[in-house]
Amino acid sequence: MTATPSQPDTPTGGRTPCGVTVRRGSALRDALTLALLPLPLLLAAVPAAFAGGGTKRWFGGRGESQRADAQAAKDAAAAAFYELDTAQRDLRISVETIGAVDPSPAARRAQEEFVALGQRIDDVSHFYIEAVDAHDLDRDDLEASVASQARTQLTRAKDDLVRVRQELDRFQRGLAPLLDQAETQLARLAPAVERARQALLAASQALDTAREAGLRADDLAARLAALGPELTKLNQGAGQHGVQETLHRADQVLRDAEAIRAEAERLPERAAEIDRRLVSLRTRAQALTTRASQVEPVLSELRRRFSAACWQDLQPVPQQAAESVQQAEAKLREARTAREAQRWPDATALLSTVRSLLNSTDEAVSAAGDRLRRLNEVAEDPQQEVERTRFAIRDAQRLAMAGRHTPDPRHAGPLDASVARLDRALAGLEGRHPDYWHFLTETEAVRTTVAEVVSHIREERGAG
Structure with missing residues (x-):
């Protein structure tokens, strides 16, 4: 505030001899003291005079060095803490990835080890935080001994953080195979879901x-x-x-x-x-109806020319054929209904039944004509059937003796029995009413036995 002329000059305020208004109290005393000091001391005191009130405690030499060392230890510990925290966060993602993908015992052990390692990380991190909180390195009145103690604790905290970080790195390297497998599984996941x-x-x-x-x-x-x-x-x-x-x-x-x-x-x-099968099977059923009607004349000729043993088993064929064709036609109608209702499995199953009925009917109808043909051939020249069978026996005998001086009884026995059986079948043709059908079934049975012997011989030699 500026003094007015009516204000008296008092010890607490007024004008200087130069007419400048001055404040009361310590500021005036400080200014007067500076004016009375010798010049060298005045220059030394000027910084203190402009300190803005109060003074700051300054360290010199060793004190400032201790503060700087403590601050450097704090910075190094902070860097180690940050690096450890970052590494732990990254590794946690890897461990969680493995846990989500791999249920193996190795993966479970890795998770348990990571939990234990996390506890050690928490311990050293807690020590570091306590060391930082215990010492304010920016205090004006920081003692050199306190700064030294802070440096010691922060250096230890940094060393602990680095040591655990090394453990973390070793654990991460050991985790690499499991992580590779997990990442491979994850790489399959998105494409698999998208394909589905x-x-x-x-x-x-x-x-x-x-x-x-x-x-x-x-x-x-x-x-x-x-x-x-x-x-x-x-x-x-x-x-x-x-x-x-x-x-x-x-x-x-x-x-x-x-x-x-x-x-x-x-x-x-x-x-x-x-649709095509419906048409085809219906046509085939109609054709079988026609063929079945021709079985009776064939049976009539068999009864007229050959003994009863040659045709008795064929007597039911005409009736069975007619019944089978009727069943097939009924199933065809059911299949047509299923097709119109678009019951595809039912239609397919019914058509398969129709086909089976027609196949068996076709075989029965064909058997009558085939029986007559074969009986005619053997009645005209039975020796042709005999020679055919004897050739099969001789061929088997040569194979059985190949590379041997005496035949193996396992092979010789069935072959000798086949020769005797053929002779008996041929002898059975003598008389007024020979059973040519029995003769044909016997020669066929002999050839089947011989073929089995040949197959056994070849299997044994192939294995040897």
Whole structure:
């Protein structure tokens, strides 16, 4: 504040001899003291006079060195703490990755070791934080001994942090194989889930195409709808269901969806194939009806020319053929109804039944004509059948003696019995009414026995 002329000059305020207004108290005394000091002392005192009130305690020499050393130890410990914290965070991600993917004992041990290592990290970190909090290195009145103590504690904290960081590095190196395997599994995860989704989409599109062609495909639609919950779980991700389970689910959904798509794409062809089989089997049934009507004349000739033993087993053929054809035609009508209702599995099964009925009927009808043909041939020249059988026996005997002076009894016995059996069959043709059918079945049985002996000989020699 500026003094007015009416103010008296007092010890606490007033004008200087130069007419400058001065403040009361210590500021005036300080100024007067400076004015009375010799010049060298005045220059030394000037910085203190402009300190703005109060003074700062300054260290010199060893004190400042101790503060600097303590600060350097603090900075080094802070750097070690930061590096350890960063390494621990990075490693935690790796361990969690392994835990999410790998359920093996090795992975569980790695997680347990990481927990124990984390406890040691917490211990050294706690010591570091306590050392930092215990010492304020920026204090004006910091003692040299306190700075030295701070440097010692912070250096120890830094050493502990570095030591545990080295343990962390060693653990990380040992974790590399497990981490590589886990990352490989994770690398499979996203593509596997995407393939499953695309397969479901393709199956849905194939069903739409089939419906546009007039094919309902209700069973395929139901199978596709059943995969909906699985898709929901895939969308929820491995975080909720685990990597291994998600991979397995993606593979299963992929297979099921691809099967649905393939069947949906084949539906038009399947329908056309069933239509063709319906026509073909109906034509075949009609043809068998005609052929079955021709069996009776064949049987009549067999009864007239040969003994009863040659044709008795064929007597039921005409009736059985007629019944089988009727059954086949009834199944064909059921198959047509199933096809119109688009019950494809039922239609396919019924057509298979029709085919089996017609095959057995065809064999029975053909057997009558084949019996007559073979009986005619053997009645005209039985020696041809005998020679055919004797040739098979001699060929087997040569094979049995190859590289041997005497035959193996296991081979010689059946071959000798076959010769005797053939002779008996030939002798059975003598008389007024020879059983040519018995003769033919006996020669065929002999050839079958000989073929079995030959097969055994070759198997033994191949093994030797």
